[in-house]
Amino acid sequence: xxxxxxxxxxxxxxxxxxxxxxxxxxxxxxxxxxxxxxxxxxxxxxxxxxxxxxxxxxxxxxxxxxxxxxxxxxxxxxxxxxxxxxxxxxxxxxxxxxxxxxxxxxxxxxxxxxxxxxxxxxxxxxxxxxxxxxxx
Amino acid sequence: xxxxxxxxxxxxxxxxxxxxxxxxxxxxxxxxxxxxxxxxxxxxxxxxxxxxxxxxxxxxxxxxxxxxxxxxxxxxxxxxxxxxxxxxxxxxxxxxxxxxxxxxxxxxxxxxxxxxxx
Numbered sequence: 180x181x182x183x184x185x186x187x188x189x190x191x192x193x194x195x196x197x198x199x200x201x202x203x204x205x206x207x208x209x210x211x212x213x214x215x216x217x218x219x220x221x222x223x224x225x226x227x228x229x230x231x232x233x234x235x236x237x238x239x240x241x242x243x244x245x246x247x248x249x250x251x252x253x254x255x256x257x258x259x260x261x262x263x264x265x266x267x268x269x270x271x272x273x274x275x276x277x278x279x280x281x282x283x284x285x286x287x288x289x290x291x292x293x294x295x296x297x298x299x300x301x302x303x304x305x306x307x308x309x310x311x312x313x314x315x
Numbered sequence: 316x317x318x319x320x321x322x323x324x325x326x327x328x329x330x331x332x333x334x335x336x337x338x339x340x341x342x343x344x345x346x347x348x349x350x351x352x353x354x355x356x357x358x359x360x361x362x363x364x365x366x367x368x369x370x371x372x373x374x375x376x377x378x379x380x381x382x383x384x385x386x387x388x389x390x391x392x393x394x395x396x397x398x399x400x401x402x403x404x405x406x407x408x409x410x411x412x413x414x415x416x417x418x419x420x421x422x423x424x425x426x427x428x429x430x431x432x433x
Contacts, residue, residue: 193339197367218398225369229338278411281374281381288370291405 182248188232188261189240196228196246197221200257207250211314216255220312223292224257226285227308235263235306253315259308265298316340316347323422326357331364336372344375352379356388359421363394368402380412389413393421 184199186192204217228244236242245260274283290296295311321328329351336344352358360379362368368376376392383390393415395403403409415421 190339193337193369194335197335197337215397215401218401221367222369222398222402225337229369229371233338274406276407276410278377278380278408281377282370284370284373284406288402288405 184246186244186246187240188236188242188244188263190229190232193225193229197225199246200224200248203248204255207255209250209255209314212250212255216312216314219292220255220257220310223289223310224259226289227257227259227296227310230285230289231259231261231263231308235261235265237263239263250314253313255312255314257310257312259310260301261306261308262304263306265300265306316343318348318351320351326359326422326425327351327355328359328361328418328422330361334364335367336365336375337367337369338371341371341375344372345378348379352382352386354386355383356386357425358383358388359391359393359418361394361418361421362392362396362399365399366396368399370402370406373402373406373408376412377408389425391415391421391424393418 182203184196186196200221204212204220224246228246231244232238242262247258247260249256274280274287289310293310294313297309299307299309301307317332319330319332329348333340380390391413394417395414403412403414413424415424
């Protein structure tokens with residue numbers, strides 16, 4: 180049974196999303212859902228949600244986003260559903276690690292921390308970013 | 316968004332009075348920290364209160380580093396939680412910043428500070 184949060188496409192909602200994830204993931208019973216794993220999943224999800232707000236919705240702040248969590252025996256799935264553009268590449272280039280660039284780390288972080296990242300259209304006008312973490 | 320500012324000899328220690336730094340509050344962070352950096356050559360940011368940071372927050376820390384570097388100053392960080400440290404290591408920024416366990420270590424790392432403060 181998925182657990183879901185409906186939120187707005189505005190950056191000030193990020194702490195609410197983080198709190199939702201923290202509460203839900205901390206309450207799940209799985210031996211491999213350790214604190215570092217929970218921290219990693221939360222960071223990846225915040226990066227993805229932030230990208231949706233800034234890029235897919237292009238900073239339009241009154242749109243809807245859904246964050247859906249599904250825990251199964253071997254995986255933890257976080258799905259972000261939105262009505263914005265699918266403007267995010269599947270395979271990000273490595274960011275600039277020299278310290279000269281202040282951005283460009285988000286996609287790298289998401290792909291480093293999660294096992295699978297899938298972008299798709301799930302229904303008319305709905306885009307999905309599915310983040311999967313293996314729990315085995 | 317506020318910082319507590321402490322002074323040890325000529326070292327300025329800034330302690331954020333907020334528990335997260337992410338895309339939701341980075342603009343406020345950048346604005347709030349500016350006056351604390353003016354004419355400061357030796358700066359430590361004690362991140363002990365910061366429980367969560369994302370890539371936008373890390374980018375904001377890089378902007379502070381550039382600002383201090385541009386004035387020929389030195390910036391050091393300390394008090395990182397395991398979670399924040401993991402982010403810095405993931406994107407290799409632990410090689411860019413000088414990071415210490417606590418403010419005593421960070422202060423000590425500035426040449427000549429202990430003598431001056433005694």
